[in-house]
Amino acid sequence: MEIHMKKLKLLGLTTALVLAGVTVWAETADPFADIVETRHGLMMQMAADVGKMGAMVKGDAPYDAATAARAAANVVAIASVISLDQFPAGSEQGKSADSSAKPELWATPDDFLAKLGDLNTAAEALKTAAATNPDALKSGISALGKACGACHSAYRASQG
């Protein structure tokens, strides 16, 4: 009899916990989850394309002007898509589970957009450089990386 009571209590407790869990989940369903995933996807595609050119710079792959040019064209396209649209106010670290964006981004949006402009400029220059020769490709990647890094150091929280 006593064991039965214990089981009932346990069942009651479990039900309460599950219900509480559902309530908490419903209240905190992440409204920015999709947009954060979208921008991470853009960054990952960009990294994949930069990686193709990077392998040539590193000597892991032979230099191939056509492949490099196509990868650089992708970087230009992706850079042109990125805007404040993927960074709605509030989609910052702490408010969205996967976000690493610092709140400073929304405090100085003009600077963010200026840095984004630098990225587009560097990507355009890379498109020419990638098809030229390995040395030009290397400086083009470095210049692009500077634009990436400038924005990351200002608006991406440390991931280390």
Place this chain on the structure above:
Amino acid sequence: MGRIVRILIALAILGAGAGWYLTEPVMRSTADVELLTGDKAHGEAVFWASGCESCHMAPNAKGADQLVLAGGQAFPTAFGTFYAPNISSDPTAGIGGWSIATFSHAIRDGITPEGEHEYPAMPYVAYAKMEPQDLVDLKAFLDSLPASATPNKPHDVGFPFNIRRSLGGWKLLFGGTGYVLTGDLTDQVKRGRYLAEALAHCGECHTPRNAMGGLTKAAWLGGSVIDDGKSKVPNITSGKLDWSDKDIFTYLTTGATPEFDFAGGAMAHVVENMGHLPESDVQAIVAYIKAVPAVK
């Protein structure tokens, strides 16, 4: 009783005297640099390897303005905020009027022209190992850069750290001119050690500091925090960093991690500086990093 008090007072005076003596700014002889002639072109290589402009350019300077060493960048630490001084060629606001001896004391001894200790925000413990010819060449190059009349901003440092004399004690504890990596080293690693430990001063950010701000040599390049605890700096020894030689070389010359991410921050300046070095020097730094004992 009176006698004991008198002895104690005498001891206190002696102790204070010894302390005063020990904390006195010590200037090494400049005989090794006085008679040398500076080579501006080689000085530029020393300049990039040492990363002078990373700290001494004006805040957010871009392009050619990065060579106007007007100072003014803020360095927040647990001891207060330090502001990099003007080291442009201006004879009054900058260092254009300095003799080679004054320059040597500032770079290698950490002593200002007024004879005071510099705060170790300036990496003079690293620069103390700078070769005499490199020092003279560096001055020749700095003298060729533009002048800026920007006045120095005073450091924002509270008591007791505002007593510069106390830095004499700090130097006794954490100064010195020896290398951290010792032993039987190849010429390439030795070159890398000179570049990394004396000029590029990697350890200033990558080695943890103790409560008094001294570098923990037992955990050399084992990772630290800067910006008064706000920025993490990674462990770059083999205890943590599993990058190949090629990975490190690519990172130092392009800023790209093996995942082709670009971190930015203070290291972006270093990557820019490394871009001015001959490839063999960057390879030497890679060899040095690989030779540093692993820190877990």
